[in-house]
Amino acid sequence: MITRKSWTLAAAISLATSFSAASSEGGLTEAEKNYSPYAQSTMPRNVYWGDSHLHTGLSLDAGLFGNTLRPDAAWRFAKGEEVVASTGVPVKLARPLDWMVLTDHSDMMGIATDIKEGTDNIMAVPKGKEYHEAFVKGGSAAGEAAFDLIQSFSQMTVPKQFLEDYSPGSEVFGKVWEEIVNAAEEHNEPGLFTAFIGYEWTSVPKGFNLHRNVIFRDNADKALQMQPAVTQAPKGSTDPKDLYKWLEAYEQKTGGRVFAFSHNGNLSNGWMFPTETTYHGGVVDKEFVEQRAKWEPHYEITQIKGDGETHPTLSPDDEFADYENWDVGNLDISELKKPEMLKGEYGREALKQGLMLEKKFGTNPYKFGIGGATDSHTSLATADEDNFFGKSTSVEPSASRIAHPFIKNDMGEIPGYKLVASGYTGIWSHENTRTALYDAMERKETYATTGPRMTVRFFGGWDYDKNDVYANDAASIGYAKGVPMGGDLVGAKGKAPNFMITASKDPMSGNLDRIQVVKGWMDKAGKLHERVYDVAVSDGRKIKNGRATKSVGNTVDLKTATWSNSIGDAELATVWTDPDFDKAESSFYYVRVLEIPTPRWVLYDKVRMGAKVPKEAELVGQERAYTSPIWYSPK
Template sequence: MQRVTSKKGATRITALVVLALLLSYLTYQLLTPIDDPSLDGPRVTVVPVPNPNGFDAPHSVVAETPQVFWGDLHIHTSLSSDAFTMGVRAVPDDVYRFAKGETLTHGAGYPVTISRALDFAAVTDHAEYLGQAKLSDLDVPTTRQALSDILRRENRLTVTRSWWEIMSLIRDNGFKLTLEGVDADINRLAWEEIIAAAERHNAPGVFTTFAGWEWSADAGDVGTHLHRNIIYGGGGLPDIPFSAIDGPTPPELWAFLRAERALGRRVMAIPHNPNLSEGLAYRIADETGKRLESLSPVDRSELEPLSEILQIKGSSETHPLLSSLDEFADFEIAGTVPGRDMTLTSVKGAYARDALRSGISMSHSEGFNPLKFGVIGSSDSHNATSPSNEKGYTGKLPMMDGSAGLRTGAAGLGLNIMTPARKWGSGGLAGVWAAENTREALFDAMQRRETFATSGPRIVVSVFAGWSFPNQTATSPNFDAIARGKGVPMGSTLVASGENEAPEFVVVAERDPVGANLDRIQMIKGWVDAKGESQERIYDVAWSGDRVIDSVTKRLSPVGSTVDAAVATFDNSIGSPQLRAQWKDPDFDASQEAFYYARVLEIPTPRWSTYDAVQLGTKPMAPVSIQERAISSAIWYQP
């Protein structure tokens, strides 16, 4: 008897066959070892290129005229509990070895070498439970099996399961990853290891190290950052770091810093990731505008003379919700605390430009400015490296973003578990103008705020303000000497001249010698108007090519782009290697308190995610290109 199959039955059988084939394919994909080309070979190679000052970096220089020195004041090792559980095994000595040009093994198992050595660096491991995860017997994937083995030999299912196990451990325990609680002896031993490494590698005039740590407080919710890096410039060190367990609020930290300074110790705190603070990092007034005395002491600007505004977890210069007329405000915006919406309330008080405006507003009403700070960039790498390089980006936490496959999600189940890492930047660098490469000189320069931040490239920027610069000062071969003799550098206060003429600014910017040409120099101004309210305005003061500012939009036309996303390349056929400006504020009012800082933009270049996509043979995530930048510390005008 012949069996007859209905049309409906045939359709059902076909669907079941297709489903079976799909499940077989998915099982194969999930259980097949991951093929991630980024695990093969070094991500960064040594490029023997002289630095912009004409010295091989790290370079030895002793001069009366300040020079630019490049560094990273925010690097973690396996002594940080989050780094250790994420697969990091590097130690403080490795930070300085890498910074000086030696090759390290990344936590994900591949060799890494910095493209150009740094001039200074600091290990800033989390003070909370310092060293305890490393020295305890933790049952997590990266202690049962090396991270490099997990990534090379396991499959997407195993990688994802390992990720969830580690993240659950951190979420449930925070930095407290042992049942025994705080062990002061372990903290002290770890601190001694950090100090010993700094002393072994410090070479005055050649390479400078700073002892320090990270104070990692939150606002009661995990992810709401109030973090600071504590940096010592010599003159004695404490027996053990002061952590957020010892004092969980900024006023308690400041009390500790005052006590340290009373002992003759040179120390400062550097806030970082204010962009993840939910508006609390720079909060100094309540909803009515009344000063919060505990958060705005007179000496806050002395205790915290700098803020780190460019790093892996995004930019903290400004935000589109705060600077809606700033066409370049949407740069490496990393988002907010996971699970929360980004609103005007959450970003106000969380970005540097808004904080500078709040500071001059309080100066206008209270007679002092608690938010008078300069800026730097750093990495916040947790793998003993400084990966501030788009082409050679190696990530922050190895298990989270230590390979191209992890960063793009190709190594997981596609559950958006790596979403935060996809929004992160490649890091930043600190540029410091100092007379010599020593702890004393660099610390002095940081205390006086003669610093600038870059998003990674070594763009050199000089900014001075004064009342009587000679014509052509900006183009003079003796620019620095003339500008210093007639004006004040970034980080300074320009006192009123007694007349109503506008101050003059001279700015010189030079591209990274192995990087991209420059698009433009902008001056960002913030001021307090007659009503006591702060305002901001952006001026294009120098640019490449023959572009003009539109008479209607008041904006300079875009520089264009040479980026080819398919192969992750660009060329310097547009832009300029150097830009100079001598500029007066056309809207100056001598009665209004103000600040000014320079922002220098490169031409567009490929983002790290585009380099990753080419390496993996996948479609790049948006944006495929970025405009790297340098941001100077401000100069304040005091009526």
Template sequence: MAAGAALALVACGDTGNDTAADATAPEPAEVSEVTAAETVAPETESVAPVAAAPADTMATDVFWGDTHLHTSDSADAFAFGARLGPEAALKFASGEKVTSTTGTEAQLSRPLDFLVIADHAEGLGVTREIYNGNPALMTDERLARWSKMLQAGGKESAQATLELIDGHTKGTNPEVLGDPKVMGPILKNLWQSRGDLIEQYNEPGTFTAFVGYEYTSVPKGDNMHRVVVYRDGPEITNNVFPFSSTVSEDPADLWTALEQYEAKTGGQVLAIPHNSNLSNGRMFALVDFEGAAIDAEYATRRARWEPIVEVTQIKGDSESHPFLSPNDEFASYGDAGWEDGNLNIVGNKTPEMLSGDYVREALKRGLTIEKDTGVNPFKFGMIGSTDSHTALATADSDNFFGKHTGVEPGKRRANKTDGGGSSDGIRRLGWQYLASGYAAVWARENTREALFDAMMRKEVYASTGPRIQLRFFGGCDFVAEDAEASDFATRGYAKGVPMGGDVAACADGAAPSFLVHSVMDPDGANLDRVQIIKGWVDANGETQEQVHDAVWSDDRVRDADGKVPDVGNTVDLSGPSWTNTIGAAQLATVWTDPDFDPTQRAFYYVRTIEIPTPRWTAYDVVRYGTELPEGAELINQERAYSSPIWYDPA
């Protein structure tokens, strides 16, 4: 398979809110073609087929999408300058060329299969109304002042944005913004027109457009956000409006609203927590929003309404952290700049908070809570998405349009400072944002119903950007030849359960086995290794974890400490480019836990890691001559995370 790293952006100047655009921009440097991989898929042996599982239980295709995209309908996106709305977002995601807010032509090299436009419920469309000077809002002195500042653009617009977002965080925004008599008609018109537009672009079998929004709870700056996704179309969703954190910042009240929606309409809906890394320990705390210990009722409700979690996105990766996983050499990914504080204020986080911030630790905590209450509130699958506020859903390193329009492609964006929506605290640097991520869904067809149902059963996985194909099954009867069989997926369903499922105890206390199959992005980099991460509760009630290298490339041999040596590095930063002369096009194995204890609850998930490739910052250096600050990262090893499979001795 050949992998291309051609530059996909048109050169442009930095047109951020605080500086004028460059009059000219350097022509993109020529980038060498990435060479074809020498590694090829292993030849499959002639293996006797197994009886297939029922056809309606087998997911046959993987579909790629973004469940977390903001447009100019989001108050913060519009205030930061975004002028592309939902229609442009739908066109871009489905493969059409659009012009970004800052004037750059933008197009995906490969269209997405589905999209959720998740604009904030809080003040949906309100910044545009402030900007336009809606008479119903201009009676408030602050809103009138913000209107003039937004229209002025530049630093004044940026300042108005910071004040607006900071006011929402602290609950000090003008009361009129929470007045249903004023905001109700604005929201109703916008919500219904959005639903009709989304339906227009929904093409079952080709491109799925979901109705959704973001519930943006930020108590004292602690990120408690959720994306809400409907299985239904506007004939139902147009009649029930988004639930806002201005009504309640307690996610349990959001679950009540979702429950009422299903009871009232007969529809279906779910919620996806995200950016747990910025919650100051609250997203996966051992207590509820009010500080009471999690009981069975709370655990049941949370597991019901939040079947999946967004583990990676532009504002950092939330899988794990070196403090929590000191023996995991790959735990530090995308945490620079995001590990020290909550959403708005850098520098106020203590190490103890990290346990409630990261997904792997949450999975471990879930086992403990299940042991005590009988229910696991954190039994979720994993996806990635962008959280882009540009209306452009792209997590491709060579086609990265930034978090918001102030950091769309340009010479200075990697050096810009950003307060994460707060006027207080130390600023984060532009290079610390990730070009991440995508949601991968295994389903039988590309429709709202099939994709939503796959999310509910957690047959999904996360990618930091590359379209790595990943399958993961657990059962009691897998044998080595299953990994080499051409019908390995059929065998997976027939002999076990897919990612997101539960493995029951095997006969005579035998250890379950896991069938793993991972294939490189056909337009991307080879694979370094496939790991299986295990978490469990030991006999003393303490949570434990272990990272296992299950299969790796290039015939490397473990060292004296049991570690697999580094795969190497072929990145040429002058391109930037890399070569697939190291790594493997695909990796597959059947793995069995060498330390299995049939009496212990446990979970297992897969982490597939690519060989090193250039980061988006490396492309900016070549395109624009960007001079990066000390410590800026230019190379990374992108990855995919499967949803777990759980083992329960009961």
């Protein structure tokens, strides 16, 4: 009989003997050393969810429109804590985010707080005193004052003293930047939550939205060595090329890493993606395309101010192109939209134009990865339809917010019901840290959703087997045989590329309707084309000639703002081969995943608060995901 004591001793002797034997034989075998497949692995096995564009009360417009929350509250909310909104309402995310970038406007950071407090420097300027007194009165007077200052910023007529007091080098500007950076440092928890340092460069000449968000790979020791770039005089410029110079100077001075990415372009009136001349009258030449490609590897394709994938005018054969489009005019509707402007505003068209510019100059300036963000000015990163706190504090949940236009003047209107509960970015990475997530964004292994956290993988290669998608570790096969989203296909091997695609529903959202591949290409004559292919559809529907014509259906109950997952599928997967491939033609492919119809936020407002909804307002929509493309070049 072996007692517990003697068994323990025997086990210890056995282990010691084994260790001694291994040591005498030259240490562990390769199989033993690599037994755990996850140790020291940098394969991107996880998707991390975040918001790359959020404002606090430190931003000029957010603060003037009532946001009293500073960075600490924004970070705590993103990490899953319950906070109290500026309107006094308790608010919490259904699920915490994994990472976030706070991007307060760099121009005149902190001025909104000082106007409300009536600081000495504000009161010394006649306009400043006028604004302060209006905020003391409150109500419509405060609203008019806020709009007047924001309009003067848009039209570049801000009082000179304001610009001097709230520009890089001033005491106030420096203190605000330190608060932003230090708050990010405090909330950054490597492995658990990533708090990126960032800001928004707010170029808006003539009301044309050319904003870029700047994201740092670095910590405070480097980020505080330079203050953010601004767009207004005396130390600013609205030319993106001057932002590129700032980025270059930062990296040279600090040895750090930083890049910029464009705000969705549908309020730029065609100037976000120029192909011939830039807004400042410069030409789109070799220098421009190289600088843009270097400093802007990412693009924000969807957010609260509209979806920026494509437009029915640009994609007339795409029945899903008419989704949350904003096409009235520029940011302040001082100039109305013309059809010819649209091609310079939408992501899909920019990807196509990039092929043309690459042929002309040897570099593709619009070879970007895809992401989504909220651009919320409430300090609250809410992108869920049933938990939507709006663009600004002035339109946080109320029975009347639908009637409150985003912008309205004699030229036109963007109604309040057009605001979009969007979006988030999924990043494929091996760990949740600043360096790993930043590197994944830079290599473009990202995708956008309009809010739901569906899991999407997209690989391209030449040798995928139809059964690879069902393997127990399909991702390993994806990397071994090809490239992930954001990659480049090389070596055509005389055959068409094939793509391994998987999509799983967000467990808290709708089932999946379909997976589509969107292809863009340039033919031998230099003409640009696009086509949408249905490659996997739910409920056993048939695909013929690349399309499934039968609708998935609609289960939304308009009386209760509920729906049923009795239609659609929880998962879709396929290996798809391009039936129209020509190895001589440059092309790109990205995946669009559609959910079944679910309620928009306006329907929740109608049911919950009795809000009056105009007949023209959409009550139901199909949430979606957009992956970064995979590119093919004959070179």
